[in-house]
Amino acid sequence: MSASATTGLHTGQPRSRVDGHAKVTGAAKYAAEFTASGLLHGVVVSSPIAKGRITKLDITAAMAVPGVVEVFTHQNRMRTAWRNAKFQDEVAPPGAPFRALYDDKIVYSGQPIALVVAETFELARYVATLVHAEYDIEAPSTDLRAVRGSAYVPSKKRSGINPPPKPRGDAPGVLADSQIRVDAEYYQPAEYHNPMEPHASTVIWEGGGKITVHDKTQGVGNTQAYITNVFGLKKDDVHVVAPYMGGGFGSGLRPQYQLYLTVLATLQLERSVRVVLTRDQMFTFGHRPETIQTVSFSARQDGTVTAIRHEAIAETSTFEDYQEVVVNWTGLTTSCENVELDYKLVQLDRYTPADMRAPGAPTGQFAFESALDEMSYKLGIDPIELRLRNYAETDENQGLPHTSKALRDAYRLGAEKFGWAGRNPQPRSTCEGHELVGWGTATGAWDAQMQKTSASATLTPDGKLTVATASADIGTGTYTILTQLAADALGLSMEAVTTKLGDTDLPFSPLEGGSWTAASAGSAVQAACCKVRSALLGFAQEMPSSPFKDVTLDQVDFKEGRLVLRNNPGIGVAYGDIMQASGLEQIHMEESAARDPAVQKTHASYTHSAVFAEVRVDEELGTVRVTRIVNAICAGRILNPKTARSQIIGGVVFGIGMALHEEALDDSKIGRFMNHNFAEYHIPVNADIQDIEVIFVDEPDDMTSPIGVKGLGEIGICGTAAAIANAVYHATGRRVRDLPITIDKLL
Ligand code: MOS
Numbered sequence: 001m002s003a004s005a006t007t008g009l010h011t012g013q014p015r016s017r018v019d020g021h022a023k024v025t026g027a028a029k030y031a032a033e034f035t036a037s038g039l040l041h042g043v044v045v046s047s048p049i050a051k052g053r054i055t056k057l058d059i060t061a062a063m064a065v066p067g068v069v070e071v072f073t074h075q076n077r078m079r080t081a082w083r084n085a086k087f088q089d090e091v092a093p094p095g096a097p098f099r100a101l102y103d104d105k106i107v108y109s110g111q112p113i114a115l116v117v118a119e120t121f122e123l124a125r126y127v128a129t130l131v132h133a134e135y136d137i138e139a140p141s142t143d144l145r146a147v148r149g150s151a152y153v154p155s156k157k158r159s160g161i162n163p164p165p166k167p168r169g170d171a172p173g174v175l176a177d178s179q180i181r182v183d184a185e186y187y188q189p190a191e192y193h194n195p196m197e198p199h200a201s202t203v204i205w206e207g208g209g210k211i212t213v214h215d216k217t218q219g220v221g222n223t224q225a226y227i228t229n230v231f232g233l234k235k236d237d238v239h240v241v242a243p244y245m246g247g248g249f250g251s252g253l254r255p256q257y258q259l260y261l262t263v264l265a266t267l268q269l270e271r272s273v274r275v276v277l278t279r280d281q282m283f284t285f286g287h288r289p290e291t292i293q294t295v296s297f298s299a300r301q302d303g304t305v306t307a308i309r310h311e312a313i314a315e316t317s318t319f320e321d322y323q324e325v326v327v328n329w330t331g332l333t334t335s336c337e338n339v340e341l342d343y344k345l346v347q348l349d350r351y352t353p354a355d356m357r358a359p360g361a362p363t364g365q366f367a368f369e370s371a372l373d374e375m376s377y378k379l380g381i382d383p384i385e386l387r388l389r390n391y392a393e394t395d396e397n398q399g400l401p402h403t404s405k406a407l408r409d410a411y412r413l414g415a416e417k418f419g420w421a422g423r424n425p426q427p428r429s430t431c432e433g434h435e436l437v438g439w440g441t442a443t444g445a446w447d448a449q450m451q452k453t454s455a456s457a458t459l460t461p462d463g464k465l466t467v468a469t470a471s472a473d474i475g476t477g478t479y480t481i482l483t484q485l486a487a488d489a490l491g492l493s494m495e496a497v498t499t500k501l502g503d504t505d506l507p508f509s510p511l512e513g514g515s516w517t518a519a520s521a522g523s524a525v526q527a528a529c530c531k532v533r534s535a536l537l538g539f540a541q542e543m544p545s546s547p548f549k550d551v552t553l554d555q556v557d558f559k560e561g562r563l564v565l566r567n568n569p570g571i572g573v574a575y576g577d578i579m580q581a582s583g584l585e586q587i588h589m590e591e592s593a594a595r596d597p598a599v600q601k602t603h604a605s606y607t608h609s610a611v612f613a614e615v616r617v618d619e620e621l622g623t624v625r626v627t628r629i630v631n632a633i634c635a636g637r638i639l640n641p642k643t644a645r646s647q648i649i650g651g652v653v654f655g656i657g658m659a660l661h662e663e664a665l666d667d668s669k670i671g672r673f674m675n676h677n678f679a680e681y682h683i684p685v686n687a688d689i690q691d692i693e694v695i696f697v698d699e700p701d702d703m704t705s706p707i708g709v710k711g712l713g714e715i716g717i718c719g720t721a722a723a724i725a726n727a728v729y730h731a732t733g734r735r736v737r738d739l740p741i742t743i744d745k746l747l
Helices: 020-025 121-128 171-176 220-231 257-269 328-333 361-379 383-389 407-418 478-489 517-541 575-581 597-602 641-660 720-732
Strands: 040-046 052-058 068-072 112-118 132-137 181-188 200-207 210-215 238-240 273-276 291-299 305-316 339-347 435-447 453-459 465-468 497-500 556-559 562-565 568-574 587-593 606-618 623-634 691-696
Touching (some): 040 121, 112 121, 112 257, 171 291, 181 361, 210 257, 291 361, 328 339, 328 435, 361 435, 361 720, 407 623, 407 691, 478 497, 478 517, 556 568, 568 575, 623 720
Parallel strands (some): 040 273, 210 238, 623 691
Antiparallel strands (some): 181 291, 453 465, 556 562
16 A cells, blocks of 8 residues: 555644543553552662772661661672673663673762662652662763773674764865865763653562563563563563653663663562652763764865865763764765764763764754854855755765755745845844844754564454554654554544554564654554455455455545445445454454665665754843744655644754753763752753744655655754854854853853
């Protein structure tokens, strides 16, 4: 069935979330809300030191309190898997994954050293303060700038490493001979995901070695595989159920240590246990890595970019080589014959960084899109015009054509909506009241991916349809778009369709990440529904004196719960009647969908955006307000403009946070992020957000996925911080290359 086959009443239309009612009434259950009789509560004790050894861990006082069931430490925990490979989840980078309560070694500040389990949460929280630890402290290394000289290129042989493309042309030679150059260094601090829902696991002891696991996760399959590998359990004994998630942004891709601790306590005590991390403890695992970037590039007077060198040095932990894709975007969005992209890592005494909303893209784009903006002033060429003159028709990194790329339209439509033509190119040229007004722009890009996913579709004689896949809805609207696709595939109302997600008993789905779920789960659901359509026609043909006897699928429609002849819609039969005639209680079909492997080899597939930002800067106070953003998005087919718009707004807000607020501040003397709370780690609040306009550019794409979808969400943050930084320059004439752009940097 082609994409157009299900463009119908619902798909492509703005629809409210089908799970909205459940969410606002509290009926939607999150990991820490599941319960069981006799549920125990665990509280994690964290290390205040970043490096060294535990020399003494005294739990006597804690264990003496009535109501305390156990205090787990590295000294009394059960045995778990020994090999590193057993701890490596679906998206683990190369190395030795962190193991909580493994031994006496401390490798980062905030590392869990004990889990107190008690009859009540309050008791566990109190008793956690009675666990007495002494340490042999070593000096930690967490100052990226101080140790950048130790940067190394991670081995490309291991999977999970994303090396930059090979150099093309002669960038160093051309740069050396160039008169018109921009050479600059950019800084991205560590950032934390800060989802509203903290990480939590509730593990129910079902008896006989079986457990039901409710985990905050972006993929129940990843959680299940981690548990079976680490604890040596059978798949059938580990049922993972996680129907809702209060925001992930990547923090729920890898199993976090509270999952390990909760399962461990449950298995050892043979009782149900819940562990919820505190907001402070949400700053004790993966984060967007602190990154230093250097950009050198040259251009001719007419704006043609002649050579680019872009290097990133990012932190990783001492135990894993985490690598994002930071510099590749530069080679993707700008056409250039001489390009050298480089990416190195530095080991710090911190937890391994983690994917965080469009990992690497907004970081790399902040640097290069800022550098392009600098060049536009040097040359006196409008920033959009400069980008158009260097428009990359193909993916020059891989030497492949795009499945679709409507970025030119995004520049045009975004500029029109924003009023870009009215921009005075001169910095500091616009003042309103006591504020300088600035306009800036930047380009964003992100992967358009599809991953192999399975789904089922079950039709019952009452005309109700249930579609299901193990995938998550991390808040993006997955329940809603799958319901729309299924309803249209079988000509039903959305109310007649139930979508089930987040359960390992459902057909396989990979993690919900990388903005690939709409394309992947959506195609799988559609494929399963198409099998139901074929089955319905087949059974209808067997009915006595059937009008469908010699009819093929493309001669029928599935409308309002009936199979009808396309050229004579008056002739038809209700699904219930077809099933009754064949004595069927249900029609249940399962199908998988994956990207065409041929397209994978011959084409590149990305989403793009053109971001336009207006800022107002009070120079006396150093304050910046983002008063207007227009984000023109090229993401193929949009299944639901309402939830899609919400995704982009969320991404833009994240981008405003990246530009102006977010920064995990490290005290390198003790190797600890100090602002581990919402009072001191700033994220945008309502007062920081003003006008955000989203445009979806028409971009037909029949290669990325069978349903024409390229994916959304992460593209919303891409390029946003760069556009804001460029607007700040236009307003003030000051180029801030260190994020975030805080008051002190403008005074
Ligand atoms: Mo995303 S950072 O793949 O959840």
